[in-house]
Amino acid sequence: MKHQVMKLLYHFLWVAFLVSCSSNQNKQEKISSVKEIDTLPLSKKWEFAIPNQEVPKGLVSLKAKDCGACHQEHYEEWLYSTHSHAWTDMQFQAELKKKTSPFMCINCHIPLQNQQEYIITGLINGDIYQPVKHINPQFDVELQKEGINCASCHVRDGYVIGPLGNTNAPHPVKKDTKHLSEQLCISCHNAAAVVTPTLVCSFETGDEWKSGPYNGKKNCISCHMQTISRPLVKGFPLRKSHRHYFAGSGIPKVDTAKTKMLNGLVYSSPKIVRLSNDSIKVQFTVTNANAGHRVPTGDPERYILTHVSIINIKSKKLKAQKIFRIGEKWKWHPKAQKIFDNNLDPLESRVYEVIFNVNKKEESNYRLHIKATKCRSTLKSKEYNKLPDSYPICVDFLDKEYSIK
Numbered sequence: 001m002k003h004q005v006m007k008l009l010y011h012f013l014w015v016a017f018l019v020s021c022s023s024n025q026n027k028q029e030k031i032s033s034v035k036e037i038d039t040l041p042l043s044k045k046w047e048f049a050i051p052n053q054e055v056p057k058g059l060v061s062l063k064a065k066d067c068g069a070c071h072q073e074h075y076e077e078w079l080y081s082t083h084s085h086a087w088t089d090m091q092f093q094a095e096l097k098k099k100t101s102p103f104m105c106i107n108c109h110i111p112l113q114n115q116q117e118y119i120i121t122g123l124i125n126g127d128i129y130q131p132v133k134h135i136n137p138q139f140d141v142e143l144q145k146e147g148i149n150c151a152s153c154h155v156r157d158g159y160v161i162g163p164l165g166n167t168n169a170p171h172p173v174k175k176d177t178k179h180l181s182e183q184l185c186i187s188c189h190n191a192a193a194v195v196t197p198t199l200v201c202s203f204e205t206g207d208e209w210k211s212g213p214y215n216g217k218k219n220c221i222s223c224h225m226q227t228i229s230r231p232l233v234k235g236f237p238l239r240k241s242h243r244h245y246f247a248g249s250g251i252p253k254v255d256t257a258k259t260k261m262l263n264g265l266v267y268s269s270p271k272i273v274r275l276s277n278d279s280i281k282v283q284f285t286v287t288n289a290n291a292g293h294r295v296p297t298g299d300p301e302r303y304i305l306t307h308v309s310i311i312n313i314k315s316k317k318l319k320a321q322k323i324f325r326i327g328e329k330w331k332w333h334p335k336a337q338k339i340f341d342n343n344l345d346p347l348e349s350r351v352y353e354v355i356f357n358v359n360k361k362e363e364s365n366y367r368l369h370i371k372a373t374k375c376r377s378t379l380k381s382k383e384y385n386k387l388p389d390s391y392p393i394c395v396d397f398l399d400k401e402y403s404i405k
């Protein structure tokens, strides 16, 4: 039976109107032709949007802004998150416009069908670049701009899904702690698929967590949504609540908007050893002490740079520098392939060593400087995507100076 399902392919009549662009073309080409096309049903999880949702009774819309009329703090926190920029982000918009980006790119960035202009019902000849599209009568462009909003996670089948179920809400509530578990996060934060030879989805935060030391102890929600006690709406009683900043790398999406930062990596104080009259050795350890997955995780373009420098105290000039990179390297053509990966596993430590030429007599003229930066893309790809200078791709998270003596 399961083979039958897999082989299920139905035919439908494809009416193609050949419209000529050039007036010189043969008139006969304008006659409509009728062709038979194989349409394959969607089969992979990320090929689907969450079906159109109705507004729960007692509410005016599905928009975060309207939830925010009552849940003011949740709303303000969510505005900081990259979830609220998942559609408007300039890098995402630039990548989406590329011919190589298939329709399903949007299913994790604007997950509700109500946020999408078209309903996709199948693929012509099973080709992801030829989806069968139907106009969505419930499309709401304002809802689209909100990216991953409250309703993406909380609204299903006319109910607001909540973790408590004993509140005095003016909207129908369904308690479902299984839905609001780390499984919800993983439904978007894990993908390993070869879509085409040059298009590979590879971000496996969910699998990294599952196979790591935190599974059963801490999960996406306990680390990324801090537990606090507060009223869910002004004037209501104190309840167990969670911050909705979805703090992560802290790399902002817009130069004017901040996101909250978490740091996975802990740097030990450097040990400076004099090797000879002319040289010193600097040694320090970097540990992924706080993240429940690898660092960096997610998008394969992310990386972390550690700049270790010797600086002249008076002139502020750089005397010597060594840069260490943590991240993956990929080759995209002719076939996507990971060629390098030194991301740090949860709780993994790595020792770094650098030898610098610093004369003993002059050592008081110099200081050791350690600076670390997180980036989610390279300058090259920023240029390629024609993003403005003001668009942030990196953020510093460590900046310290030490005496050499």
Ligand code: HEC
Pocket (backbone or CB within 6 Å): 059, 061, 062, 063, 066, 067, 068, 069, 070, 071, 150, 151, 154, 155, 160, 161, 162, 163, 164, 165, 166, 167, 168, 169, 170, 171, 173, 175, 231, 232, 233, 236, 237, 239
């Ligand atoms: C008119 C005000 C109002 C609006 C608008 C509103 N809520 Fe609520 N909501 C409340 C009140 C009041 C409570 C209960 C507070 C309490 O008793 O602690 C509540 C409770 C909740 C709960 C907790 C439910 C539980 O018991 O587990 C969630 C989750 C929630 N709302 C989400 C939303 C979302 C998402 C939206 C927008 C789609 C929304 N709310 C819109 C007033 C509102």
Ligand code: HEC
Pocket (backbone or CB within 6 Å): 064, 067, 068, 071, 074, 075, 076, 078, 083, 148, 149, 150, 151, 152, 153, 154, 162, 163, 180, 181, 184, 221, 225, 232, 240, 241, 242, 243, 244
């Ligand atoms: C990415 C998913 C996600 C988004 C987006 C989201 N929430 Fe939540 N929310 C959760 C999860 C998960 C919990 C439950 C955490 C738990 O109890 O373990 C929760 C809990 C809540 C609660 C119950 C009390 C609390 O704070 O734990 C309220 C109220 C709530 N959210 C309102 C909102 C509102 C309003 C928005 C939009 C401004 C929003 N949420 C956006 C995932 C989300």
Ligand code: HEC
Pocket (backbone or CB within 6 Å): 082, 083, 085, 086, 087, 089, 092, 107, 108, 109, 111, 148, 152, 153, 182, 184, 185, 186, 187, 188, 189, 220, 221, 224, 225, 246, 247, 248, 249, 250, 251, 253
């Ligand atoms: C509907 C899909 C979806 C769900 C569900 C979802 N996320 Fe996300 N999340 C995304 C996308 C897409 C982004 C990136 C948005 C961007 O960069 O513009 C993101 C970004 C993040 C970031 C910020 C990453 C950074 O660079 O700092 C964190 C942290 C995060 N999500 C945690 C969570 C947690 C925790 C949950 C579960 C409560 C969750 N997400 C549920 C899709 C989702």
Ligand code: HEC
Pocket (backbone or CB within 6 Å): 182, 185, 186, 189, 205, 206, 209, 214, 218, 219, 220, 221, 223, 224, 248, 249, 250, 262, 263, 264, 265, 290, 291, 292, 293, 294, 295, 296, 297, 298, 302, 374
């Ligand atoms: C033990 C705590 C912990 C757990 C569990 C955890 N995270 Fe994280 N997460 C972090 C920390 C800390 C960072 C910041 C890493 C950094 O940038 O240094 C982070 C960063 C991220 C980022 C941003 C990407 C990056 O490299 O900075 C995403 C996305 C994310 N987490 C999603 C998730 C999801 C999804 C889960 C559940 C499968 C999860 N996290 C579980 C602590 C945790």
Ligand code: HEC
Pocket (backbone or CB within 6 Å): 046, 091, 092, 095, 096, 101, 102, 104, 105, 106, 107, 108, 109, 187, 188, 189, 190, 191, 203, 297, 298, 299, 302, 376, 377
């Ligand atoms: C299975 C869900 C899913 C699909 C499908 C998906 N994304 Fe994402 N996308 C995410 C998540 C989760 C993040 C944020 C965290 C991370 O880096 O893993 C993200 C982040 C991004 C970012 C920001 C990168 C960064 O490091 O902050 C861009 C740009 C992006 N996606 C583009 C795309 C494009 C283009 C497609 C289609 C080829 C696509 N996405 C399909 C889930 C998805």
